[in-house]
Amino acid sequence: MNGFAQFTQWWLSDEFRSAYYATFIVTNYFLVRELVKRIERWDVIDLLWKLLVIGISGISFTFLFQLVEDQMFEQNLFPYVKALSESVSLYAVLIFSLSTIFIFRKLILYQKNKRKVWSWNILQGLFFLGLARLFIGLDSVTGPSSPAEFNANFMQLDATGIYTSVIFLLFLGISLFLSGNINWSAYLNYQQKIRSLLLLFVIILLFFAFYLMFPFHAFPSTDGAFILLTRRHMIYGMIFLFPLIYSLLSGLVLTFNLQTSSIFEQRSIELATIQRINQSIQANLDTDEILRTLLDASLLTSNATAGWIETIDSTTREFKRTLSYSKGVTKEEIEYLRIREDLTFTVLDSGKHIHIRNLRKHRNFRYAKTRIRSLLALPILTSKHPVGVVYLINELSGSFEEESILSLVSLTEQSGISIENAELVARSIDLEIYREQLKIAKTFQKQILPQTLPGTDQIEFFVKSQEADEIGGDFYDVTQRGNTYKIAVGDVSGKGTTAAFYMAETKGIFQALTQLDIGVRDFILNANKTLSHCLRKGTFMTLTYLHIDMDDLGVELLRAGHCETLYYNSKKDELCSLKTGGPGLAIVRDDSFSNYTPEPDRFLANPGDLLILFTDGIIEAHNFEREEFGMERLREIAFRLRRTDSQRIAETLVQQVKAFTGGIIDDDYSILVIRFLQGKQISINTVDKNDENQGNRA
Amino acid sequence: MMKIREIGHEGYVTVQPSGELDANSSILMDEKIQELVDREVYRLHIDCSKLQYISSAGLGVFISFLDELHERGGKFVFSNMSDNVRKVFDLLGLAQLVTIVESGSQVEEAIL
Numbered sequence: 001m002n003g004f005a006q007f008t009q010w011w012l013s014d015e016f017r018s019a020y021y022a023t024f025i026v027t028n029y030f031l032v033r034e035l036v037k038r039i040e041r042w043d044v045i046d047l048l049w050k051l052l053v054i055g056i057s058g059i060s061f062t063f064l065f066q067l068v069e070d071q072m073f074e075q076n077l078f079p080y081v082k083a084l085s086e087s088v089s090l091y092a093v094l095i096f097s098l099s100t101i102f103i104f105r106k107l108i109l110y111q112k113n114k115r116k117v118w119s120w121n122i123l124q125g126l127f128f129l130g131l132a133r134l135f136i137g138l139d140s141v142t143g144p145s146s147p148a149e150f151n152a153n154f155m156q157l158d159a160t161g162i163y164t165s166v167i168f169l170l171f172l173g174i175s176l177f178l179s180g181n182i183n184w185s186a187y188l189n190y191q192q193k194i195r196s197l198l199l200l201f202v203i204i205l206l207f208f209a210f211y212l213m214f215p216f217h218a219f220p221s222t223d224g225a226f227i228l229l230t231r232r233h234m235i236y237g238m239i240f241l242f243p244l245i246y247s248l249l250s251g252l253v254l255t256f257n258l259q260t261s262s263i264f265e266q267r268s269i270e271l272a273t274i275q276r277i278n279q280s281i282q283a284n285l286d287t288d289e290i291l292r293t294l295l296d297a298s299l300l301t302s303n304a305t306a307g308w309i310e311t312i313d314s315t316t317r318e319f320k321r322t323l324s325y326s327k328g329v330t331k332e333e334i335e336y337l338r339i340r341e342d343l344t345f346t347v348l349d350s351g352k353h354i355h356i357r358n359l360r361k362h363r364n365f366r367y368a369k370t371r372i373r374s375l376l377a378l379p380i381l382t383s384k385h386p387v388g389v390v391y392l393i394n395e396l397s398g399s400f401e402e403e404s405i406l407s408l409v410s411l412t413e414q415s416g417i418s419i420e421n422a423e424l425v426a427r428s429i430d431l432e433i434y435r436e437q438l439k440i441a442k443t444f445q446k447q448i449l450p451q452t453l454p455g456t457d458q459i460e461f462f463v464k465s466q467e468a469d470e471i472g473g474d475f476y477d478v479t480q481r482g483n484t485y486k487i488a489v490g491d492v493s494g495k496g497t498t499a500a501f502y503m504a505e506t507k508g509i510f511q512a513l514t515q516l517d518i519g520v521r522d523f524i525l526n527a528n529k530t531l532s533h534c535l536r537k538g539t540f541m542t543l544t545y546l547h548i549d550m551d552d553l554g555v556e557l558l559r560a561g562h563c564e565t566l567y568y569n570s571k572k573d574e575l576c577s578l579k580t581g582g583p584g585l586a587i588v589r590d591d592s593f594s595n596y597t598p599e600p601d602r603f604l605a606n607p608g609d610l611l612i613l614f615t616d617g618i619i620e621a622h623n624f625e626r627e628e629f630g631m632e633r634l635r636e637i638a639f640r641l642r643r644t645d646s647q648r649i650a651e652t653l654v655q656q657v658k659a660f661t662g663g664i665i666d667d668d669y670s671i672l673v674i675r676f677l678q679g680k681q682i683s684i685n686t687v688d689k690n691d692e693n694q695g696n697r698a
Numbered sequence: 699m700m701k702i703r704e705i706g707h708e709g710y711v712t713v714q715p716s717g718e719l720d721a722n723s724s725i726l727m728d729e730k731i732q733e734l735v736d737r738e739v740y741r742l743h744i745d746c747s748k749l750q751y752i753s754s755a756g757l758g759v760f761i762s763f764l765d766e767l768h769e770r771g772g773k774f775v776f777s778n779m780s781d782n783v784r785k786v787f788d789l790l791g792l793a794q795l796v797t798i799v800e801s802g803s804q805v806e807e808a809i810l
Contacts, residue, residue: 493754494721538728540754540764542790561790587761596794616754626751626784678794 018134021568027233028094036102041352042110044079045192046185048199054099055206058092062213068342093210100203100243108246110184118524119178123242126171130238133164143336168238174175174452175242179249185257191266192399193254200251204407207244244435270301270407276416282294283423287387288324294380294390294415295325298408303399304392308334311380311388324388334391340364343377348386353409358397369499373397375673376405378412382420438497448507458550458607458677459485462646464654465670472668473499474615475506475541479514483550489613489672490543490562493584493614498539499668505534520545520600523587525593527548528560532589542583548605553676555611558600563616566635568642570608577631587670609676611636612649617669621657629660646673699723702730710741710775710809716748719756727759735763740772743805747778752786764795775809777802 021530039047043585054407072081108118188196212238215495284290295309306328321344323334338344341364347354354376359365372393380387391413394400453461473492478485480671488510492502509530512525523545531541542562548555557565564577582597605611614634621629637656641649650673657665700723705712710732719727738766743761758775766792774796779787787793797808 012791493758495755538758539788540758540761544753563789581791583795587764587791587796589765595792 003231015135019583021235022131022134023635024678025094025239028091029098029127032095032098033102036099036106039103039106042106044107045195045199048196048203051096051103052202052206055096055203058096059206059209059213061211062092064087068191074258089213090469093214095241096206096210096610097236097239097243102248102630104243104246107250108173108178108181110181111537115138116178119174123171123174123178123350124168126174127238129167130235133167134235145257146338172241172245175245179246180240182250182253182571183678185250185254186264188254190258190443194259194343197251197254200254201544202248203246204247204251207240207247211240242520252467257287270404271303272410274407275296277411281415281418281546282421284418285425287419287422290387290415290418291380292325292424294412297411298378298390298392299327301411302376302392302404302408303394303401305394307390307392309380309388312344312348312386321388329393329663333372336370337368337372337375337406340368343391346388347377347379347389348381353405353412354398355405357400360397374399376400376408377443378408380412380419381416382423384420387416387419426656441497441500445504448504449475451475454480454485456550456677460646460674460675460677462650462675463670464650466665472496473503474668474670475503475510476613476670476672477507477510478672481517483515485548485550487546487548487613487672487674488543489615489670490541490585491615491617491668491670492535492541493539500656501537502535502541504690506531509534520547520558521597524558524560524582524597526584528593528597535586538600538627540587542616543585544581546600546611549675553605553607553609554602556600556602558597560597563585563614563619564631566610566612566638568610568612568638569606570610570642573637577635577643605676607676607678610642610646610649611674612653613672613674614653615670617665617667618653618657618671620667621659621661621665623671629657633660646675649673649675700726702726704730704734707743707806710740710743710757710805712743712745712805714745714748718751718753719749719759720751720753721755724753724755724759728762731759731763732780737768738769740770741809742744742772742774744776744780745802745808746776746780746783747802749783752783753798757786757790757792760796761792773797773803774810775799777805 039050052423062085065081065088069081069085105120149401185193185196233675251476273305274297277293279291280288291309291311295307298304299307306326308326308329309324310321323331333477343354354375354377356362356365357368359368359375372395374394374397376392378390378392380390390408392400392408448575449465453463455461463476465474465476472495475490475492477488478698480486490506492499492506509527513526513530516523516526518526524543527543527545535541540561543560544556544557544562544565545560546557546565555582557578559565559579559581561581564579566575567578568575579597580601583593588596619629619634621633633656634653638649641652645651650671653671654669655663657669700715700717700719703714705714713730713734715723717723719769721725729759731742738754739793756783764774765778776787779798784793787796787798798807
């Protein structure tokens with residue numbers, strides 16, 4: 001044999017032809033895979049369109065070449081044209097099928113998971129195993145000489161047959177499994193579904209067209225060509241099979257989903273609306289605004305043709321209700337329905353919505369002259385109080401679906417929460433304002449109490465006080481009038497703001513009274529008379545009031561319900577309590593008060609003597625065992641400190657009280673220490689009310 | 699938390715607060731006495747045997763009703779005061795304004 005004949009023989013040999021086909025298919029396989037990978041936009045319609053374009057161009061080329069082939073049937077060039085036409089046809093089928101496979105792969109691996117990717121890899125593996133079939137069994141049989149023989153052979157399960165069948169069946173199984181992944185279809189709206197369906201339909205048609213134009217006649221011949229055909233058949237079968245199954249199943253799924261898709265779509269629109277509304281409601285801090293949005297949203301997301309909101313005023317116990325907003329319904333209509341049956345309180349009491357499917361079948365609305373057929377009433381509640389009820393109506397019966405009722409319920413619940421949030425924010429703003437005002441009040445109160453106490457080389461005053469809350473009812477004042485010091489230490493009953501306001505009032509009264517040159521007892525009688533008019537019933541004031549005449553150090557002291565005063569007599573070196581006094585101020589509000597009020601203590605003090613005045617915050621301070629600090633401890637400490645200066649005495653006493661209670665004194669307290677001096681140094685003491693700045697002596 | 703017991707008698711009512719009578723619980727006491735006054739009970743016996751502590755606000759409740767009871771020919775009688783409570787009454791001068799007896803057996807005599 002010459003070289004050419006050898007070459008021809010080799011060229012025509014099965015091995016070469018198989019290798020040629022395998023290379024051809026594999027090359028195109030990877031080519032198409034790459035091309036499809038480059039498509040970045042994930043859009044079902046767009047992908048299917050691309051497929052369609054490829055398919056139509058393929059089929060057109062095939063058709064065109066077959067036309068030419070037919071035209072040339074009688075001519076010499078015919079065999080070449082025929083070969084060319086067949087190649088084009090095969091190539092078109094291959095490219096179209098591969099494109100379909102890889103585009104479907106994109107669809108299948110949408111929302112990919114491990115299982116899908118693995119299945120896909122197996123499918124790909126099986127495909128290559130199918131390709132290997134091209135090289136198997138080349139020498140075993142010469143092959144069937146006719147399709148009939150082929151069919152007969154096909155049933156015989158020799159090794160090649162088993163291989164073929166197993167691969168083919170596995171491929172079929174995996175294809176079916178993968179074809180189940182059509183979840184992309186769920187994300188299409190109705191229109192998109194229709195379009196994809198049409199596109200898929202055309203694609204399936206194209207497959208049939210390709211099948212009809214498939215150049216089967218290119219294969220059958222004698223000497224083993226049929227085997228090759230079956231081998232190629234298998235590969236082409238595989239290439240055809242998967243996309244065909246997938247398009248058919250997708251088409252079916254889409255067809256069945258068409259009906260539900262409109263419902264899903266409406267639902268998803270509803271959800272989107274609700275979400276948008278929720279956001280706007282949440283951001284809203286105005287209750288009225290929230291309610292208006294709620295009504296608009298409820299109408300938008302349900303089948304309701306009209307609706308209204310009734311709110312109730314829960315601040316009063318009467319639960320007065322008002323029609324807040326209405327749309328598409330008149331006041332008279334609402335009123336008419338309410339007379340038949342008042343649903344508002346039923347709904348609010350139960351906290352659950354009421355749905356009347358058909359008013360004509362409802363016991364109370366049966367004979368109502370109204371266009372309304374179905375009605376939905378939903379409660380708007382906060383965790384603390386009911387807000388109102390949303391009413392939605394429709395002129396058709398049974399127009400509210402369970403689905404939309406559910407979303408309406410969540411919408412009204414959300415509104416309730418938002419209203420509560422709005423209220424909380426408003427309240428915290430109020431609180432902040434109050435706190436600011438309290439701060440201002442405290443500053444004012446500090447100004448009411450004297451910032452500096454007078455002092456000379458003959459007498460020294462030191463006061464230490466603190467209000468239990470922000471502000472309190474303790475009061476003290478030292479006024480100099482001529483050669484007389486007028487000193488008051490008192491406590492308005494109660495704590496906090498009320499006490500503080502009364503204390504401020506007291507200050508004015510006392511200031512006025514100290515201008516009168518009256519005795520200590522008259523001062524107290526007058527103060528009682530005035531305060532009886534000013535203080536609310538049940539509120540009273542305790543007071544210790546004294547005059548010190550600096551000419552002879554004469555002291556005149558009277559108690560009105562207030563704690564006793566400690567007096568240290570330096571000559572006798574003894575500490576005693578001054579207790580003379582009557583009831584607190586504004587307790588007995590008539591003239592009989594004077595009957596209970598005795599004449600004051602009068603005595604002459606000596607230089608070196610001490611007077612310690614205080615309020616009940618000191619002696620009533622208690623420890624964790626609820627034991628009171630008491631007078632005895634106070635006396636002991638005062639006696640021990642009798643020779644120290646007034647500031648030291650006041651500060652040590654407070655320290656001792658705090659040590660006793662464990663750090664806190666939970667009531668207002670004040671201590672005023674008066675020391676009579678020998679008359680040498682001049683000192684003015686500033687008031688030190690801040691505990692942290694102790695030892696800060698002026 | 700303070701509790702208030704009410705015991706009716708021929709001609710007067712016994713009110714027995716237990717616990718601490720402070721600014722918070724004084725509201726309850728105030729309501730109680732107001733309710734009795736509304737029922738035209740003007741002779742009130744306050745049994746202090748279970749009263750542990752009384753604050754100025756607590757005293758304020760009794761003070762606020764002093765005049766009204768007096769005007770209507772009634773009165774407060776306090777009994778079984780602990781030293782603590784007694785001290786506060788003395789200090790404030792209330793001991794002069796109300797009747798205070800040692801034990802419950804003396805109440806009837808003092809109140810009617």
